[in-house]
């Protein structure tokens with residue numbers, strides 16, 4: 001029998017503004033029938049773009065839309081509290097907000113740049129995970145999820161990177177911040193298995209988003225990385241979103257603490 005995703009619960013996506021991976025995830029939840037979606041991003045106008053795109057095709061969806069900085073503990077706590085206040089629960093959480101930073105070797109990297117990258121990518125993902133887990137542990141699993149599978153109290157997907165697994169020149173702060181996200185994912189997966197919560201991450205390769213294509217120089221900088229991967233092309237944000245949706249869904253009911261690489265084969269070469 002062919003199974004398909006069902007998302008009867010409430011979803012939250014960080015870094016959901018614009019046309020990147022988070023926006024593709026938010027639209028993916030909408031098009032697969034999730035009717036309670038919360039989105040956040042640092043950039044209010046790009047967040048509004050995602051809000052408008054979702055409502056244009058799915059006007060029935062209840063949205064919580066709040067701009068803010070995920071490295072700010074006060075914002076993260078207020079945002080998740082608001083989501084739970086409106087939706088009553090939180091079932092799927094996708095921690096996608098992140099920054100790449102300039103191409104710099106360690107000796108060229110200031111402490112401020114190092115801290116900024118880690119504050120957003122690692123500390124921000126941890127702040128969001130903590131707030132999401134605090135809600136998930138105290139709610140009942142949804143009875144409307146697939147009754148033939150183990151109950152799911154919540155599912156978290158962190159967006160790490162292939163660069164948390166392999167190195168790249170001139171990106172030590174970014175690579176280490178993403179390795180930290182993978183390690184955090186595994187630890188949380190162990191700690192919350194008994195609660196019926198699954199925690200996984202995706203590790204995208206080079207994906208065609210504003211982060212990688214903001215100008216021709218950025219595209220050129222990434223050309224060698226694209227050529228290394230056997231598939232020799234950039235991935236689409238929707239190709240990462242599909243992996244994220246799978247991990248959030250009960251089709252992945254036995255997938256725990258996994259770092260799912262979505263990279264056209266980059267790390268196997």
Ligand SMILES: NC(=O)c1ccc[n+]([C@@H]2O[C@H](COP(=O)([O-])OP(=O)(O)OC[C@H]3O[C@@H](n4cnc5c(N)ncnc54)[C@H](O)[C@@H]3O)[C@@H](O)[C@H]2O)c1
Pocket residue numbers: 014015016017018019020021022040041042043046068069070071096097098099100120124159160161162203204205206207208209210211212
């Ligand atoms: N594009 C790639 O090739 C690639 C590869 C591997 C991993 N990733 C990861 O995927 C995630 C999404 O990136 P993307 O490629 O879609 O890029 P993107 O720039 O389109 O999306 C990132 C979003 O995060 C938001 N953001 C940045 N700092 C924030 C903060 N402090 N608080 C809240 N929001 C913030 C940005 O405004 C942006 O909308 C990131 O974590 C990135 O590191 C991307």
